[in-house]
Amino acid sequence: MDLSIEKTINQKLHTIFQELNLDPKFAVVKVSDRPDLSDLQCNGALALAKQEKKNPREIAQAIASRLEQDADIEKVSVDGPGFINISLTDSFIGRIIDNLSADDRKGCEKVASPKKIVMDFGGPNVAKSLHVGHLRSAVIGESIRRIETFVGNEVISDVHFGDWGTPMGMILAEIINQDGNLSKAESYNIEEISAFYKKANIRCKEDETAKETARVITAELQNGNPEYRKAWQHLRKVSIDAVKKNYDELEAHFDLWLGESDAHQASSDIVKIAADKGLSEIDDGATIIRLEETNKPKPPVILVKSDGGFAYQVTDIATIKMRVDDLNADEIIYVVDKRQSLHFEQVFEVAQKLGIAPNVNLLHIGFGTVNGADGKPFKTRDGGVMNLEDLIKLSKDKVRESMPEPDKQYNAAYIENLVSEIAIGAIKFQDLKNNIASGYVFDLEDFAKFEGKTGPYIQYAIARINSIIRKAENIKSGNVIITNPEERTLALKIAQLNNTVMRAHESKEPSILSDYVYTLAQTFSTFYNVSSIMNAESPEIAASRLRLATLVRDILAMLLNLLGIKSPEVMLKKA
Ligand code: ARG
Numbered sequence: 001m002d003l004s005i006e007k008t009i010n011q012k013l014h015t016i017f018q019e020l021n022l023d024p025k026f027a028v029v030k031v032s033d034r035p036d037l038s039d040l041q042c043n044g045a046l047a048l049a050k051q052e053k054k055n056p057r058e059i060a061q062a063i064a065s066r067l068e069q070d071a072d073i074e075k076v077s078v079d080g081p082g083f084i085n086i087s088l089t090d091s092f093i094g095r096i097i098d099n100l101s102a103d104d105r106k107g108c109e110k111v112a113s114p115k116k117i118v119m120d121f122g123g124p125n126v127a128k129s130l131h132v133g134h135l136r137s138a139v140i141g142e143s144i145r146r147i148e149t150f151v152g153n154e155v156i157s158d159v160h161f162g163d164w165g166t167p168m169g170m171i172l173a174e175i176i177n178q179d180g181n182l183s184k185a186e187s188y189n190i191e192e193i194s195a196f197y198k199k200a201n202i203r204c205k206e207d208e209t210a211k212e213t214a215r216v217i218t219a220e221l222q223n224g225n226p227e228y229r230k231a232w233q234h235l236r237k238v239s240i241d242a243v244k245k246n247y248d249e250l251e252a253h254f255d256l257w258l259g260e261s262d263a264h265q266a267s268s269d270i271v272k273i274a275a276d277k278g279l280s281e282i283d284d285g286a287t288i289i290r291l292e293e294t295n296k297p298k299p300p301v302i303l304v305k306s307d308g309g310f311a312y313q314v315t316d317i318a319t320i321k322m323r324v325d326d327l328n329a330d331e332i333i334y335v336v337d338k339r340q341s342l343h344f345e346q347v348f349e350v351a352q353k354l355g356i357a358p359n360v361n362l363l364h365i366g367f368g369t370v371n372g373a374d375g376k377p378f379k380t381r382d383g384g385v386m387n388l389e390d391l392i393k394l395s396k397d398k399v400r401e402s403m404p405e406p407d408k409q410y411n412a413a414y415i416e417n418l419v420s421e422i423a424i425g426a427i428k429f430q431d432l433k434n435n436i437a438s439g440y441v442f443d444l445e446d447f448a449k450f451e452g453k454t455g456p457y458i459q460y461a462i463a464r465i466n467s468i469i470r471k472a473e474n475i476k477s478g479n480v481i482i483t484n485p486e487e488r489t490l491a492l493k494i495a496q497l498n499n500t501v502m503r504a505h506e507s508k509e510p511s512i513l514s515d516y517v518y519t520l521a522q523t524f525s526t527f528y529n530v531s532s533i534m535n536a537e538s539p540e541i542a543a544s545r546l547r548l549a550t551l552v553r554d555i556l557a558m559l560l561n562l563l564g565i566k567s568p569e570v571m572l573k574k575a
Contacts, residue, residue, distance in 0.1 A: 001099050003107035005495045006030070008072070008096070009040060009086065016066045022048055022059065029086060031496070038077070038085035039492065045082040056082030090482035093491045094544075097480040100494065101551045106558065107498045110152030111505075117155045118323045119145050121335035122247065122254060125162035126239040127171055127197040129190075130246045130388040132378045132442070133337065136367045138252040139431045141335035142564045143510040144365070145253065150562055151505045156327055159247075161259030163236050164315060169218030170200035171235060172228055173210065177203075185231035190242040193235055219309040222264065236261075246388055250424065251564055258319075266318035267310045271303050273354050289350055301346045316347045321356040331361040333508070338366025338437060365508055368439030370431070378442050391442075395423040398448045399456075404574050421566040422456050423448065429455030432563050433514040450573065453518050455565055458556060461521035463571035465553040469546070472533050477550060478543030483531070490527040490548060493520055497555055501562075510563055517559045524552045 002008040006029055013027035026044030033041065045063060049056035060082040067084075068076045072092035077085045100107045121141025124130055130138075141157070148155050174196040175185050188196070204211040221228040240257060247254065271287060274280035280289050285306030291298040302311040323329045334344060344364035351357045372378045380386050399422045406412040430447040434440040450456045482488050496516070504512040533549065536542035557567040 001103075002096060003099050003103060004498060005088065005093070005096055005492075006040070006499075008092075009088075012067065012070055012072075013042060013044075013063070016063055017044075019066070020062055022063075023051065032085065034085070037079070038075075039088045040086040042084040042086065043082075045078075045084060049082065060084050090488060093488065093495070094480035094482055096495055097491050097548070097551065100497070101477075101480075101547055106551070106555055107495075108150070108501050109498055114152045114154060115330040116328055117148055117153050117331045117333060118327055118329040119148075119155055119157045119333045119335070120160045120319075121145075121157065122159035122243075122252065123162060123336060124159065124239075124243045126168060126235050127190075127193045128167075128239075129194060130243055132370050132386040132388060132391055135250075135370060135388055135391070135427070136431055137335050137337070138247060138250050139428050139564065140365070140367055140436055140510065142250070142252040143428075143432055143513075143562060144333065144335065144508055146562045146564060147501070147505050147508075147510065147513070151501070156256060156329075157254045158256040158258050158323075159243075159254040160319070161236070161240065161257065161261075163232075163239075164222065164260035164264070164310070165312060166214060166218050166309075167197060167200075168221055168232055168235070169214040169216070170204055171196050172217050172221065172231060173214045174200035174203070175231070182227055182231045186234040188234075188238070190238050193238060215307050215309070219307045222309050249392060249420075250388075250428075260312075260315040260319075263315045263318035263322060264310070266322050267303075267314045270314055270318045270321065270354065270356070273356070274303060274350075277354065279353055289353070291346060291349055298342075298346065298349075301350050313343065313347055313350075316343070317350050317354070317356070320347070320351045320360075320362070324357045324360055329360060331363065332357075334362075334364045336364065336366065338368060340364075341366050363508070365436060367436045368434075371439050371441045373441060373443075375441065392423065392427065394444070395427050395448060396420060398444070399423045399426065402448075402450070402574055404572050410572060415572065418568055418572060421568050422459060422571075425455035425459055425560070425565040427455075428563060428565050429453075429458065429514060432510045433518070435511055436509060450571075453514075456571075458517055458521055458560060459565070459568055460571050461524065462553055462556050462560070462567045463569065465524070465549050465556075466569055468528070468533065468549055469553065472542070472546050472549075475533065475539075475542050475546050477547035478540060480547055481541055481544040483537070483541055483544075486523075486527040486530050487545075487548070490523050490552070493523045494548075494551060494555065501559075504562075513559050513562055517556060517563070520552060521556060524549075 009029050010027055014024045017024040017027040026048050028044060029040040029042045031040060032038045045060035046056045049059055057078060060078040064076040064078050064084055067073055072089055073086060074089045075087040079085055119141060121137045123137055124134060145155050145157050175182060204214055217228060221232055274289055280287050280303060286302055287304040288300040288302050290300045301313050303314040305311050320332060323332055348362045370378045378386050396419050399419050403415050403419060406415050426448040433453055446452060447454060448456055450460050482491060500512060500516045504510060531545055533542050533545045536545060560567050
């Protein structure tokens with residue numbers, strides 16, 4: 001069953017090339033750069049002519065006259081130096097769309113050799129609530145997780161909890177400072193623990209001795225002091241419970257809830273391997289690895305700090321070893337702020353040198369910051385860091401304003417659930433419509449609007465098609481018949497789905513999907529303006545259009561799901 005326009009035409013060309021004794025590796029088409037002239041183009045004759053030192057137009061002409069005989073081809077022309085422009089028959093396009101609509105995956109392929117991918121995103125820290133800086137990691141990471149799973153890879157996501165650095169010692173020191181000891185430590189809730197951390201932060205900034213105490217406690221904690229460990233276990237658990245709530249709300253899924261602390265043993269191993277290989281040295285009491293500086297200065301990587309504690313970098317190196325040894329990762333993907341690029345470059349280079357991740361693809365996907373209207377990192381009104389929870393609440397409040405009063409059909413709980421699906425969708429789409437690497441301005445005015453390039457616009461488009469389908473309940477969908485140019489454009493757009501998903505997967509760029517989703521919704525709307533189902537010219541055309549509408553709905557919902565966004569069955573709006 002042909003599910004791809006390009007593949008089907010490539011096969012036809014392949015046969016023709018062979019018949020003409022031409023190298024079939026050039027028998028490939030792509031979507032035309034000039035949709036006004038043709039649907040597809042093949043530039044193979046030009047490359048062939050170069051290779052065989054022949055006239056490109058002659059080769060192109062020979063190919064074209066054979067291709068023209070094919071019943072699926074409407075028109076072929078040779079243009080310019082030897083471009084072959086190909087137009088397809090409406091019935092061929094219709095047939096492909098019929099096949100796609102019958103296919104569970106709507107023609108989306110899976111990768112030829114599935115990989116085991118460990119994804120590291122989230123990166124929350126003990127005692128700190130999630131803030132807007134954690135948003136992109138969760139939103140982008142979750143979308144890539146879903147895309148990679150969809151194309152057939154096995155993905156294991158790990159939150160990589162920040163639970164092992166100096167902040168741990170700072171909090172413990174602060175509790176001791178207030179209570180005299182740690183006997184009450186296990187009674188504190190997340191707000192109290194966060195308050196300790198805030199106080200500790202201020203104190204350590206002002207007071208060198210406090211900083212020193214925190215450092216000593218951190219090192220002792222890492223070395224296994226039982227009293228510290230016990231209190232720390234509690235801090236860790238309470239913090240995880242708190243961030244889990246946030247991630248659940250964002251529907252970011254983590255298979256593993258490991259932390260930096262879980263790499264403690266492996267960190268010792270790394271220090272040993274580095275020493276055995278003669279790669280590390282002691283510098284000012286710290287154990288470091290120097291890196292070659294090719295074209296830019298690279299600071300050395302710190303494994304063990306001078307106080308004996310493990311540094312942030314060694315935990316990441318050790319974690320790579322665990323992911324390779326224990327999880328058999330073929331690829332490890334980090335979705336972390338691009339300001340940590342140097343850190344990852346260093347970590348990957350050391351992993352390479354130590355030989356702990358042979359043949360493993362290590363990839364840092366660095367994202368830009370979420371900014372406010374002033375172009376600086378997004379802040380609350382009073383200039384503080386915006387909590388993720390507050391941002392979500394703000395977004396929900398905004399969406400709630402546009403909701404009708406609850407009634408018999410849609411009660412308050414229903415509306416509240418809808419508010420949440422729209423608000424989260426709006427936040428995520430506003431993020432995922434941008435290239436990962438660029439930062440973006442969080443637009444408090446427009447992001448939740450029902451028109452424009454927003455999440456709610458797409459959700460609305462889906463709900464509208466749902467209602468079109470409900471109205472057509474007495475019609476049975478049937479073979480696609482192309483009757484007007486808008487219908488044809490829509491069908492060709494649909495046929496681009498597989499390519500689009502594959503590109504998003506290959507470049508790890510969900511914005512490729514959000515672009516497609518947006519233009520597909522627009523293309524559908526243009527189509528539907530001129531192509532009624534209920535008043536179609538014939539029952540067959542009504543059946544065909546119902547099939548197209550259903551397919552577009554299914555594709556939009558499928559792609560929103562890959563972006564991590566829900567598709568409500570109906571959308572409500574204040575009258
Ligand atoms: N917890 C870190 C921070 O807040 C981010 C962790 C990123 N992931 C990693 N594997 N280093 O900066």
